[in-house]
Amino acid sequence: MKFTILNGSPKGAESVTMQYILYIKKKHPEHEYEIINIAQTIKKIENDKNRFNNIINKVRESDGVIWGFPLYVMLVCSQYKRFIELIFERNVEAAFENKYTIVISTSIHFYDHTAQNYMHSICDDLGMKYVGNYPADSWDLLYPKRRARWLVFAEEFINHIENNFPTSKHYTPLNWRAFTYAPGEVLDDSKKIDTHGKKILLVSDETSENTNLGKMIEKFKESFSDKIEVINLDDIDIKGGCISCLQCGYDHKCSYIGKDGFIDFWEKIVMTSDILIFAGVIKDRYLSAQWKMALDRAFYMTHTPTLIGKQMGYIISGPLSQIPNLTEMFQGHIELQGSNFVDIITDEFGTSEELDALLHDFARKLVTFSNTDYFKPLTFLGEGGRKIFRDDIYGRNRFVFMADHEYYEKHGYYDTFPQNDERAKKLNAKLIPLIKIDKVRNKMNMKQEFLRPFLKVLEDPNK
Ligand SMILES: Cc1cc2nc3c(=O)[nH]c(=O)nc-3n(C[C@H](O)[C@H](O)[C@H](O)COP(=O)(O)O)c2cc1C
Incomplete structure (x- = not known):
């Protein structure tokens, strides 16, 4: 089987995401894998029509297409986005139509769902047979169980193609309203x-x-x-x-x-x-x-x-x-x-x-x-995102992002770890021993306990 891999990393061959592809290649050497460095060479692809058409021909001739990319600010990087635009601008959607496809991203899981949703909708817009997505953490390949999981997913993709299994669609085409805005008079x-x-x-x-x-x-x-x-x-x-x-x-x-x-x-x-x-x-x-x-x-x-x-x-x-x-x-x-x-x-x-x-x-x-x-x-969009950043910078990515770490220390980001929450610590120290006593727990009215501090605010004329 022939796979065309559209590499969405500006790092080209040095991409972490592409290591996931190479792993599948290692496990299934019986197939052909053509990795095309789209994001890294986008200017050449855009300016040289032959180069662009060669890529489209490779897509056309393949049994399966793999979109592989790193997350860049909640989406694919601008270079990859430009390639997607070119597909529609140059009317070559037909090359993608009915091709089986999967989408793999690597990231720290910060808004990987929005990037994956975007790619899924693009695959549907192109009429592709979308088998599924794989939102990997950048380090997944380093862990045996996670490697095995990725392999199962990739083999399911191969399975789909071999057996011509059906795929579902999730996105209907966008409907642009025909409306010409005619602004009124300038305000006085x-x-x-x-x-x-x-x-x-x-x-x-x-x-x-x-x-x-x-x-x-x-x-x-x-x-x-x-x-x-x-x-x-x-x-x-x-x-x-x-x-x-x-x-x-x-x-x-x-x-x-x-x-x-x-x-x-x-x-x-x-x-x-x-x-x-x-x-x-x-x-x-x-x-x-x-x-x-x-x-x-x-x-x-x-x-x-x-x-x-x-x-x-x-x-x-x-x-x-x-x-x-x-x-x-x-x-x-x-x-x-x-x-x-x-x-x-x-x-x-x-x-x-x-x-x-x-x-x-x-x-x-x-x-x-x-x-x-x-x-x-x-x-949740802001709260959840901040927590992902905080944990990642405090932890495994601190050595890469030293400037963030300094900023987070200076601006109290790490004070938001729950183990530093003094109010919660005191509350738990007082209430956990009590809640373990059956008699106290059975007598306790949780609803009233929750409201007790609020009553203080409502009853205090100075608050
Ligand atoms: C400009 C830039 C933006 C990024 N944005 C995100 C992001 O929004 N969410 C996330 O989880 N990771 C983000 N990352 C991290 C990369 O997605 C991650 O390191 C990825 O594994 C790199 O893959 P690659 O080596 O294939 O390029 C960003 C990295 C860069 C350089």
Whole structure:
């Protein structure tokens, strides 16, 4: 059998993920394995049509396709994303249609589900026979039981192809609404939102003012009494995507320093804003690869937040409500950055007048929350993610990410370990011996015990 492996790691052959493929090759040498370094050579693939077509031909001739990639900021890396875009832009979906496929990712399990959901939906969009995904931890291959588990999964893939087993679909095609946004009259000055001196920044990759997104951005800008800053990613000198050299792990210094303008843009423009809005058009099941590149490049600060204390939101054109996976990434990213997730405005619903009103109110909310310093509590998306980072940096990845470790120590991240929770320690020391006594336990009214500290707050006139 012939397998084509589309390698989504910018490290190419030095990829951890590819070791999982080599392991299957070692166990099943009777098959042919062609690994293509997609992410590492994306510029050449994009610029050289022959090279691209050769890859597509290999896909066409194979019995099974394996998508293998490292997690990059909740998704695949921008280079791999660009390859996926090219498949649709160059209308070569047919090469993938009805091919059996699996998806393997390696990561520390931080938002691996969103990346896997994304790839699953892409496989469904391409009409592939999706057998399943394997969200490995980067180190899984080092443990016998986990190796065995991976082998079972890979053999099930082979089994599927040999027996022509059926596969299920999970995603229906996206449905774009036919709607042209026609913004209303410019508001008179009395209705404009006072910015209260806040620095408001909108970053987008939209280059036209005549698209729905272009018009939404213009309308949003008009809502404010002062001029707000609008930056286009096209105008930023970004030489390329993150190459995973991990130089930044030691001191948060990117190897692109002095080579392009991204760090200056991020630190001098993005990080200094009080209110930050990202805007983009849905491209396949995410934003553009260009947007992804910017977010990947911001990883030079690795697992520390760079957008702390901002009011943030999105303006999106396209069927976002049909991609809850993407909304989850937006929200999770903002929560992890320590910013407040205010809202997402899209052109999916309502009339142009309603969209005018929504954009205006979005502007109002952003400024109001900024003035009142309002930050809503984190959901699982932020809480869970922070805990994964904290444990990983404290533990096995400390030597790689020394700069994060220093930051976490300085900012009390490790104080959040439950074994350091003094209040919980005292409570458990007092109550655990009591709860072990049958008589006490049977008499105890747990509901009332839970409420006791709350009553103190409610009854105290000073609280
Ligand atoms: C820019 C960048 C972003 C990353 N983002 C994530 C992430 O969102 N979630 C995660 O669990 N791991 C993340 N990782 C860790 C890698 O996914 C992980 O180390 C992977 O095993 C590397 O595989 P590779 O050697 O095949 O490239 C990131 C690494 C880099 C360099």
